[in-house]
Amino acid sequence: MQLRLRSGLLGVALLAGALAPVATAGVACAASSAALVVSTGGNNYTYCVELGGSSVNGIQLIQRAGSQHGLQYKLGFGGNAVCMLANVGASGNDCFGEHPYFWGYWRGDDSGGWDWSGTGAANVAIKAGDTSGWSWGPGDSGTTHPQPPAITYETVCGAAPAPDPKDKPGPPKGGDGNGAKPASSGGAGGGGTTTGSQPPDREEPVAGEAEPTGGKRGKPGRDDKTGSKRKADDKGYEVAVATPTPTTAPASLSNPAGATAGDPGAPTVAFVALGITAALAAAGAVLVRRRRRFGEG
Amino acid sequence: MHQGAWLLWASCGGLVAITTTNPFYLLPLLAVAWVVHAACARPGPQARSFRIFLIFGALTVCTRTALVLFLPSIQMGHVVEAALEGLRLAVLLVVFGAYNTVSDPFGVLRLSPRRFHEPALAASLALSIAPRTIAAVSTVREAQRLRGIEVGRLRNLVGLAVPVLETGMEEAVVLAESMDARGHGRGRRTHYRPELWGWRATTISVACIGAVTVAAAALLGDDPSLAMSAFPVVWPEVSALMLAAIVALSAPAWLPPAQVARAPR
Numbered sequence: 300m301q302l303r304l305r306s307g308l309l310g311v312a313l314l315a316g317a318l319a320p321v322a323t324a325g326v327a328c329a330a331s332s333a334a335l336v337v338s339t340g341g342n343n344y345t346y347c348v349e350l351g352g353s354s355v356n357g358i359q360l361i362q363r364a365g366s367q368h369g370l371q372y373k374l375g376f377g378g379n380a381v382c383m384l385a386n387v388g389a390s391g392n393d394c395f396g397e398h399p400y401f402w403g404y405w406r407g408d409d410s411g412g413w414d415w416s417g418t419g420a421a422n423v424a425i426k427a428g429d430t431s432g433w434s435w436g437p438g439d440s441g442t443t444h445p446q447p448p449a450i451t452y453e454t455v456c457g458a459a460p461a462p463d464p465k466d467k468p469g470p471p472k473g474g475d476g477n478g479a480k481p482a483s484s485g486g487a488g489g490g491g492t493t494t495g496s497q498p499p500d501r502e503e504p505v506a507g508e509a510e511p512t513g514g515k516r517g518k519p520g521r522d523d524k525t526g527s528k529r530k531a532d533d534k535g536y537e538v539a540v541a542t543p544t545p546t547t548a549p550a551s552l553s554n555p556a557g558a559t560a561g562d563p564g565a566p567t568v569a570f571v572a573l574g575i576t577a578a579l580a581a582a583g584a585v586l587v588r589r590r591r592r593f594g595e596g
Numbered sequence: 597m598h599q600g601a602w603l604l605w606a607s608c609g610g611l612v613a614i615t616t617t618n619p620f621y622l623l624p625l626l627a628v629a630w631v632v633h634a635a636c637a638r639p640g641p642q643a644r645s646f647r648i649f650l651i652f653g654a655l656t657v658c659t660r661t662a663l664v665l666f667l668p669s670i671q672m673g674h675v676v677e678a679a680l681e682g683l684r685l686a687v688l689l690v691v692f693g694a695y696n697t698v699s700d701p702f703g704v705l706r707l708s709p710r711r712f713h714e715p716a717l718a719a720s721l722a723l724s725i726a727p728r729t730i731a732a733v734s735t736v737r738e739a740q741r742l743r744g745i746e747v748g749r750l751r752n753l754v755g756l757a758v759p760v761l762e763t764g765m766e767e768a769v770v771l772a773e774s775m776d777a778r779g780h781g782r783g784r785r786t787h788y789r790p791e792l793w794g795w796r797a798t799t800i801s802v803a804c805i806g807a808v809t810v811a812a813a814a815l816l817g818d819d820p821s822l823a824m825s826a827f828p829v830v831w832p833e834v835s836a837l838m839l840a841a842i843v844a845l846s847a848p849a850w851l852p853p854a855q856v857a858r859a860p861r
Contacts, residue, residue, distance in 0.1 A: 406669075417668035424671050568834035572620035575843060579627035582849070583634035590634075 333425045334407070334455035335364050336432040338447040339387040346370060347456035350427055357404065357420025357431055379421045387435050403444040405432035411449040415441025428452050597636075597848075599703035601797035605632075606695035608804035609845055612811045613687040616822045617680040620834045621842060622687045628846040629687070633694040635849035641734040642697060642727035649693025649726075653686030660685065673826035680824055696727040698848070702771075717775060721768055732763040796851050803847040810841035 335346040346364040355363065358378060364370040373383035375394030381402045382394040389396040404420050405413040407430025416423060425431060430452050438444035613625055630646075637643045660682030664674045701724030736759045745752055814822055814835065821833040 414668075418674075422674065422677075423669075424673055566831060566834055568836055568839065569620045569831060571836070572624055572834055572839055575839065576623045576627040579624065579631045579843075579846060583627070583631035586631065586634040586849070 331427055332456050333360060333427060334430040334450070334452045335360055335370075336407075336430065336447045336450055336455070337370065337384050338432065338434040338445070339385055340435050340445065342385070343448055344370070344385055345450065345455045350425070355425050357416075357423040357425060360425045360431055361420075361433075379419055381420065381433065384433055384435075399437040399439075400435060401437075402433050402435055403438070405434060405441075405447055406430070407432060407450070407452070409451070411451040411454075413446045413449075415444065430455070597800070598793045598797040599699055599707050600793070601800045602695060602699040602848075603704065603707070604801050604804050605845070605848060606691060606699075608808045609691035609695075610688050611808050612842060612845065613684060613691060615811045615815045616838075617677075617684055618821055618824050618832045618834070619680060619683060620832060621822075621838060622680075622683050624839065624842045625845070626687050626690055628842060629690045629694040631846050631849045633697050636853075637697040638700065641731040642701075644734065645696040645727050645730045646690075646693045648730060649689050649696070653689045653693075656686045656689060657682035673829055676824075676829050677826040680826070692726075696724075696730075699727075701727050717772060721771065725764070728767055729760065729764060732760045732767075736760055736763070796848075799851060800847050803844040807841035807844050810837055814838055 331352070332347050332349050335348050337344045337346070346368045348360055348364045349367055350363070358374065358381070361370065361372050361374075361381065361384070365372050370384065371386050372381065373388070373390070374380065375382040375389075380394050381404075382389045384402055388400075388402055395401055404416040404423075406416050406423070407413055413432055420431075423431075430450070432447035432450075434445050434447045436445035609625065609629065613622065616622065633646045637646065657679060661675060661679045664670055664678045667674055701720075704720050704723055707720070733756065736756055739759075740752065740755065745755070814837075819835060819838070821835045821838065824832040
């Protein structure tokens with residue numbers, strides 16, 4: 300019977316152990332931006348993505364690049380896989396329809412090189428100052444997949460982390476230092492937003508269910524996007540991109556995990572749950588003790 | 597109480613456990629299993645199975661968390677996610693352990709439908725293998741102790757394994773024979789001492805089915821509180837309805853026990 304009580308204590312210890320990591324949740328990093336490099340094979344695009352003080356994963360980084368700089372993307376498998384970036388990739392319903400070509404995920408080391416990510420982008424937490432790279436090509440491992448070009452965070456974002464573009468009322472978004480810069484070849488002239496610098500070799504009409512990225516911030520940058528408007532007319536997908544959707548923010552629409560990411564603090568119901576747990580555990584202990592006293596002896 | 601009600605309780609507890617990785621659902625469920633075990637465990641060697649399943653549950657959490665070490669880069673989210681998945685499995689194990697201590701393995705055998713004799717026999721033997729093995733282990737150890745063999749020694753584990761396996765085999769054969777003798781798989785079965793489905797069984801069934809309905813509705817309705825997001829790690833939402841459903845699963849612990857305790861066999 301003593302053993303049974305001890306088993307109860309073991310359970311409580313187990314709970315405490317499982318809870319300990321939860322208690323440290325909600326610690327937001329103070330930083331501000333992370334670099335994102337998209338290498339389509341022909342073109343390279345870099346984005347300095349504002350994190351806004353909250354922690355994001357690799358997929359959410361793409362979504363932020365979409366809302367801040369107009370990067371086009373399409374996600375699959377419940378938002379865990381990247382099907383299309385910068386209009387390169389699988390466009391239909393099959394996310395890996397272009398296999399063996401796919402979007403490989405690389406993580407930048409601090410010296411400009413790249414490491415093949417062993418985990419999916421949805422399971423990688425992006426911190427400020429990180430560099431993430433996506434490259435289009437065949438090859439299932441870091442030795443066979445083409446690497447993005449060598450680049451450092453400082454090259455993309457400058458030495459000092461850029462301020463949050465949300466705080467700046469005046470200039471058009473994406474047209475200044477925060478904007479996407481064509482890193483090597485094939486960039487569009489003018490403001491340098493990537494919607495205007497689509498690679499010419501892959502111009503497939505894309506299905507309408509693609510996510511309307513860039514809609515939230517589309518309006519202020521309109522002047523810079525003349526290139527995209529020109530292209531928009533003959534491709535249904537880009538029309539959808541260029542049309543602002545004023546009601547909803549695309550990032551939270553397409554990403555259920557991100558929708559709750561801003562929640563600070565613990566809900567009170569959670570403490571009720573813990574209270575119930577403690578009450579039930581205590582009731583069990585009392586029952587065991589009573590049994591020991593009156594019953595089985 | 598009717599064995600079918602216990603079977604239903606265990607299935608419902610397990611179903612609720614596997615729908616969620618939210619620790620604020622899993623921990624109350626763990627406590628529910630503990631309190632039901634504490635209130636309703638049948639006396640005898642099989643009552644130890646709860647502790648054994650609890651230990652296995654703790655090992656599951658540790659193993660699942662340790663798997664994180666194989667990842668190339670370990671982050672907080674990985675650890676949290678792995679620990680919660682481990683916790684889900686552990687709760688499943690503990691619910692099953694509680695079921696083993698409260699149910700009567702031979703009563704479960706009696707439940708098996710006679711039309712599907714062979715699969716029903718296999719299923720009920722599988723269901724009752726843990727409590728029967730634990731009972732056999734304690735019997736054999738007691739016999740060893742009486743003969744002056746040191747039970748704790750690792751070397752003597754071999755001497756433990758053989759009789760335990762033998763007992764298990766023999767028991768299975770005896771059960772199958774006795775079921776044959778009682779007319780299982782032969783059309784008609786006698787109704788000698790039928791098990792009664794009382795008001796307790798009805799109450800528990802209603803509570804359990806209600807809990808599973810709430811969990812299923814949450815699952816189908818994509819309730820965000822069911823899964824805890826680990827990238828980044830944030831406090832999960834907790835739905836009061838779901839919490840109430842989990843607490844309802846502890847109903848067997850609060851019902852007054854039946855007056856006449858049935859003989860174990």
